[in-house]
Amino acid sequence: MPKTKEERWQEIHDLAIKRFDKIQTASRDERLQCLQDRRFYSIAGAQWEGPLQTQFENKPRFEVNKVHLAIIRIISEYRNNRISVEFISKDGADADDLADTCASLYRADEQDSTSDEAYDNAFEEAVGGGFGAWRLRACYEDEDDDDNTNQRIRIEPIFDADSSVFFDLDAKRLDKADAKFCFVLSSLTKDAYEEEYGEMPVSVPKFIHQRMFDWQTPDVVYVAEYYVIESKKETVYTYRGITAGVGGDSDDDIVKYTDEDFENDETLKDTLEATGFKLIMEKKIKRSKCHKYLIDGQRVIEDCGFIAGKYIPVIPCYGKRWFIDNIERCMGHVRLAKDAQRLKNMQVSKIAEIAALSSTKKPIVTPEQIAGHQQAWADDNIKNYPYLQLNPMTDANGNIISMGPQSYLEPPEVPPAMAALLQITEQDIQDLLGNQQQGDKMVSNIAEKTVNMIQERLDMQTYIYMSNFAKAVKRSGEVWLSMAKDLFIEKGRKMKGVTESGTPEQIELKKPTIDDDGHTMGVANDLSKACFDVAVDVGPSSSSKRKAVVDQLQKIATTVQDPETLSIVNSLIMMNQDGEGLGDVRQFFRKKLVMLGAVTPTQQEKMEMQQAAQGQQPDAQTQYLQAAAEQAQAAAVKDRSNTLLTLAKADNTKADTIAKIADIDLKARSHALDVMQHLHDNQIDVSGQVPPTPPQAGEMPAQPQIGSTQPTQSE
Secondary structure (H helix, E strand, O other): OOOOOHHHHHHHHHHHHHHHHHHHHHHHHHHHHHHHHHHHHHHHHHHHHHHHHHHHOOOOOOOOOHHHHHHHHHHHHHHHOOOOEEEEOOOOOOOOOOOOHHHHHHHHHHHOOOOHHHHHHHHHHHHHOOEEEEEEEEEEEEOOOOOOOOEEEEEEEEHHHOOOOOOOOOOOOOOOOOOOEEEEEEEEHHHHHHHHOOOOOOOOOOOOOOOOOEOOOOOOOEEEEEEEEEEEEEEEEEEEOOOOOOOOOOOOEEEEHHHHHHHHHOOHHHHHHHOOOOEEEEEEEEEEEEEEEOOOOOEEEEEEEEEOOOHHHHHHEEEEEEEEEEEEEEEEEOOHHEEEHHHHHHHHHHHHHHHHHOOOEEOOOOOOOOOOOOHHOOHHHOHHHHHHHHEEOOOOOEEEOOOOOHHHHHHHOHHHHHHHHHHHHHHHHHHOOOOHHHHHOOOOOOOOHHHHHHHHHHHOHHHHHHHHHHHHHHHOOOOOOOHHHHHHHOOOOOOEEEHHHHOOEEEEEEEEEEOOOOOEEEEEHHHOOOOOOEEEEEOOOOOOOOHHHHHHHHHOOOOOOOOHHHHHHHHHHHOOOOOOOOOOHHHHHHHHHHHHHHOOHHHHHHHHHHHHHHHHHOOHHHHHHHHHHHHHHHHHHHHHHHHHHHHHHHHHHHHHHHHHHHHHHHOOOOOOOHHHHHHHHHOOOOOOOOOOOOOOOOOOOOOOOOOOOOOOOOO
């Protein structure tokens, strides 16, 4: 008996909970440290969390957050030098229009989905705690238009990734391309959950050791997006049409079908054979698809089916990452500096406590000495009385024994060891965080070379974060391309693209292309045929990168003598200038460099150049040279025509002669035949004699007589 949908969903949910429990248990300690690291540098008071807070419960707790400044510097360096995706043809071709189309569409999706927020959040969580993530999701291009079913790809942030994103334990690659399943947790309030799904949320019990995740807390309910990679083997059949190889293969010449296609259409094979298609190849492949479910602590809420693409659309990002004892471990820029930061906070708090105490000696007296003067002594630190009174001490007979304090309490002093330790702690923090203060100490009289060396050292200390983030961006491009091949398939669909310079352009999918003779060559912008490698470019993240390029070009300009080369160098200088309102200027000089051939044009720029060339009027000199060339060409054509006419006349004369000779031969042969026929009809030989009678049977034939009736001696 087949299983019902509820039974199948329950099995899926039970397996999902079992998998999640294993992942959470194995990675809990590491992920908890990532969360603590992010709290340490970003939340006020978090640097005193733990046993240290109990020890300093009734004492000053100051924070001099050096770690926060270091994290902000790394984040600012990244935001000033974004990492972009490039699509490269697998055969290594320098130019590929389809690759440019993919890059343009990817930039448009980034722009429309405010991907900067997703990238910035993931990078900050990776640098601060060690782990961040974002995801790609297919959504409708226009949610308000019921008739528009076209979809685009959106890049969305995942917040608190260290406690909400979990890949299977067997995935070892940095980008998790080898992961078989993944969980992404998000929270809802109880009221929002009941309104959305119409049922009461059910909680998974929380153990004391926190080995199980809280699917429900008193305030929020956690639901999980559960992604599973499902693979199956199938055969791909390639058919060739009867027109293949005639005038070039068209889209209908070679077609491919799978076993599923033949199962869905039983007449497909007969139709192919009837229309002249022949099977030329069979190939067994392993096809992967990503199945998405939405689950809570008790059930499968929704089966979302197979999503676009063949990969899990969740992109992990690590700060630093290792596998030790078969456990994935990661950390950011905070963890190693936490102890030094805590020690500095303790020392600063202790010094502040000492400084807050009175700087004068405190007298030690008996209660009898200040009886009646207690309030004055208590208010002395505030009102600063010019003097204080004491009662004299007397013996049993009333004699005065003492007039002053019994002794004095000396004011506290900062121990010399604490001062030395404070200096050591400050140096340790600088070493652990990258000593970024060296970049702030640069003054105006430092040489440019020295400035660049200082900036380069600071960049190399944080390069690992930029490198790991570039790997995540590369993976994002691969996942996007896989999804785009399934989503961007409508023939004639017009989509927005963004050029490399940031200007919008329009791209028509599967656009027919025509050659100069008007023949159809195929289709352009067919993303179903997009098969590219993804690359990213990342270098030292210096904030003065553009300025360094300009400075170098200015030095080159002083040594260039060729006017054309100098024009190119000056245009590059202007194109790399930074400043408010210079976007149009940079775009102008880019177009100039494209026209000079110094910069490779984009697809949009190629089309603009072709349109400009068609509508551009040549100058007077060009018109004169063009007219002269046309005149010379016409004269050459005329001379050739005269030569051909002369040759034709000669050929005609020769043909007439041959015809006359042939006519003479025909007349002579005709005359001879007529004479022979005439002689035969009259039975007369050439001598005028009647021919002899034919011999009878047994007689010898008579000898012919020519010229006389008797034979001569010689005969």
